[in-house]
Amino acid sequence: MRKVFPEIIEKLMSKDKKIFCLLGDIGIFSFRNIFKRFNNRILNMSTMEQTMLGFGSGLSKAGFIPIIHSITPFLILRALEQIKIDFVYNKLPCNIVSVGASNDYSKLGTTHHCFEDISILSNYNDINLFLPSNPNEFKHLFEKNYKNKSVNYFRISGNVEKKPINNNSFIINKKNKKLIIIVGNSISSETFADKKVDLYYINSIKRKMNFNFIKRYKNVVIIEPYYGSILERKIRRNNFLNTKILSIGYDETIVHKYGTKLIQDKYLKFNKENILKRINEFK
């Protein structure tokens, strides 16, 4: 996903002169063509994340479409007040694109982790949250939404799905008793290909979401690749109180371990085996 991002931007910038790209000194080499072609519409603002967002708000006020990109904790945690005030409160549209979701940078330690982005940003219903799990899906979501006059957050992370699933939709819908809801790249849908479950995929968390399909199920498992049971919260607000829900996500704790993402996920019990074990135990 990270590789296709500059390609998507370059193509859009050549068509849409309103687009402005602000970078927090990340992936600069991969944006080299854009620097060559549109050097006054792409700025590497270095590590001044808070000012970069405030600056983006100024551009947005003047009618430009800012795309603001950096590593998740620095973009979301450090500059949260700027997101809240400069964009959400001012009702100024923008596209915030983060890289390094949850523990993607597992070996770099907690300073570079951000498990809490979705949980925090979901407090503002005004922000559209996009969590693609395939590069073409990201392309589809970005091209469709970048000028929707809203505050958009795109979470670039690992590729999990082989094929893009462009919208929130059923992957398996065979009237099984149990429903699994996969959010973003938490686990591959292939994991459940031979299981007797229905499968629903979510890559867009928005103010208005239709959860009526939940009514059909007594047991629902939600798998979310971050802190907090965001989907469960949204579903409960829709009064599906008779539905038994198991939320599987990362435990809300600071990680003092390293290793590859696979190994760290196993340690954090957010790997395929542990997820399946918890689902099987859920009656």
Next chain:
Amino acid sequence: MENKKLNLIRFSILENCHLTKEGHIGSAFSILEILFLIFKKYIKNNFFILSKGHASIGMYAMMYYFKQINKKTFFSFCKLDSKLGGHPDSTKLPIFSFSTGSLGHGLPNAVGYAYALRQKKDKKRIICLVGDQELMEGTTWESLHAIDNYKLHNLILIIDRNKSDFRSIKFHNLKKKLSVFSNKIYEINGHNISSIDKAIKKCLKGKNFNIIIANTVKGYGIKTIANNPAWHHRAPTAQELMKFKKELKI
């Protein structure tokens, strides 16, 4: 003549704050002359950002004095459906270019807007008024770096130097520190309209990024309030209001 007008404006602020029991009077009074001049001469052709949003009642009083809002709107200050909150909300009235109130937001907004105007070849200037405590925010210095790097000469920064740092870490040699980012810094008496006007005129003529350090007194105009930390966020009682009215000779 201007003093009489300013005293009327001052009293309208006191009266409003008394009625609603809200408002940062001291912060509003320190920038009243600056706001008066901006509203009288410069706001039409330039883009104004009040970064020190807690002084909003000063801006609302100017809007009322210059007939941009009516009496009912002015005295709706801080009521549930009011367009005039404790800090300005840009979604309520277009004159509030950005919602401010959290320190250190207005200048980064101004810098992005200045870049955008230059990109659009729009000749308007941006006047951004910040409080001196905003100089403690990292975003202010990040913004100065950005202004310097992007050579944003269409931006005028006015600092309300009302010495809010008396109670905290001090800003020693402010002018020297700022001189790294601008070679045109005008240090003036922020309560002298003629000095403010001269400085803004020079900034508008200038081709560089200009800074005005306006030395002011927090709560200027009322002896009890001036430089009195107890009045940072306080509304006058009915008795105090009468006393201040006499002092203002209204």
